[in-house]
Amino acid sequence: MDAAAAEADVHADTLQSHPEWQKIQTLRGALRHVLDVMKEKAGSRYWDTLRADVHFQGFWRTASIRACEAIAVQAATLAHRLRADDRGAPSAALLKLSAAAVTYSAVASAEPKPEPTASKETKAEAPLAVHHRIDRREPTPYATRDDAVRAAHEVAVRFQSWIQTPMGQEAVGSSHKRVQAFRAAWMKLPSDGAQTGPAVGSYGEVAEHAQALVALAVRSARFAPTDVQALQDLAKASGAHSARLSVTLPPGPPKPALTAAAPMPRVATPAAAPTTRTPRASA
Numbered sequence: 001m002d003a004a005a006a007e008a009d010v011h012a013d014t015l016q017s018h019p020e021w022q023k024i025q026t027l028r029g030a031l032r033h034v035l036d037v038m039k040e041k042a043g044s045r046y047w048d049t050l051r052a053d054v055h056f057q058g059f060w061r062t063a064s065i066r067a068c069e070a071i072a073v074q075a076a077t078l079a080h081r082l083r084a085d086d087r088g089a090p091s092a093a094l095l096k097l098s099a100a101a102v103t104y105s106a107v108a109s110a111e112p113k114p115e116p117t118a119s120k121e122t123k124a125e126a127p128l129a130v131h132h133r134i135d136r137r138e139p140t141p142y143a144t145r146d147d148a149v150r151a152a153h154e155v156a157v158r159f160q161s162w163i164q165t166p167m168g169q170e171a172v173g174s175s176h177k178r179v180q181a182f183r184a185a186w187m188k189l190p191s192d193g194a195q196t197g198p199a200v201g202s203y204g205e206v207a208e209h210a211q212a213l214v215a216l217a218v219r220s221a222r223f224a225p226t227d228v229q230a231l232q233d234l235a236k237a238s239g240a241h242s243a244r245l246s247v248t249l250p251p252g253p254p255k256p257a258l259t260a261a262a263p264m265p266r267v268a269t270p271a272a273a274p275t276t277r278t279p280r281a282s283a
Contacts, residue, residue, distance in 0.1 A: 207239030
C-alpha cells in the first residue's frame with residue numbers, strides 16, 4: 001500500500017486539481033492525524049501498551065479498512081477518466097493504488113479479530129482519556145419491522161449493483177465452486193428480509209461467501225477495483241443485516257412482536273445460467 005501510494009505521489013502535481021485526488025489526500029491526512037493525536041495523548045510511556053491492546057488494534061484496523069475502501073473507489077474513478085484522456089502514467093499509478101487499497105481492505109477484513117489477552121493490571125495502566133476514544137459498537141436491534149425491511153432491501157440493491165458489473169455478469173454462468181456456493185446462499189434468502197431466526201444464518205452465509213469471492217477476485221487481479229468494491233459492499237451490507245437480526249429477537253422469553261409493515265418485494269436472485277458458457281472465475 002505504501003509503495004503504491006508513493007508511486008501515485010510522483011504525479012501529485014498533475015493530479016492535485018482533480019477532486020478524487022483531493023479526497024484521497026484528505027483521507028490519508030486524516031488517518032495520519034488520528035494516529036499522531038493518539039500517540040501524543042498516550043505519550044511515550046503508554047504508547048507501546050496502547051498499540052498492544054486488542055481494542056486499539058480493532059479500532060485502527062477498522063479505520064484503515066474504511067479509508068482504503070474509499071481510496072480504492074476514488075483512485076479507480078480518476079484512473080479511468082485519465083486513461084480516457086490518454087494520460088497513461090498517472091492512470092497506471094492510480095490503478096495500482098486502487099488495487100493495493102482493495103487488497104489491503106479485503107485481506108484485513110478476512111483476518112480473525114484478536115482475542116483480548118491483557119491482564120487487569122495492564123488495562124489499568126492505559127490512560128483513560130485515550131481508552132474512551134476506542135469505538136466498540138455492538139450490533140443494535142431493529143426498532144421496527146420497517147427498519148429490517150429497509151435493510152434487507154439495501155442488501156438487494158447492493159446485489160443488483162454488483163451483478164450488473166462485468167464481474168457479476170461473468171459470475172452468473174460460472175461453474176466455479178466459490179461462485180456456486182455464493183449463488184446457493186443467495187437463493188436461500190427468505191422473501192421477507194425482516195425475518196429473524198433462519199434469516200440470520202442466511203444473510204450471514206451470503207456475507208461469508210461474498211467475502212470469499214472478494215479475496216478470490218483480489219488474488220486473480222482480473223477484475224476492475226470498482227467491481228470488487230461492489231461485491232465488498234454487498235458482503236458488508238449482508239453481514240451487518242445478519243448481525244442486527246441476530247440481536248433483534250435474542251434467545252429467551254418471548255418478546256413483543258415487531259411493528260407490522262408492508263411485505264418487502266421478493267429479494268432479487270441471480271439470473272439462471274445462460275446456455276452459452278461464460279469464462280470460469282479463477283483465482
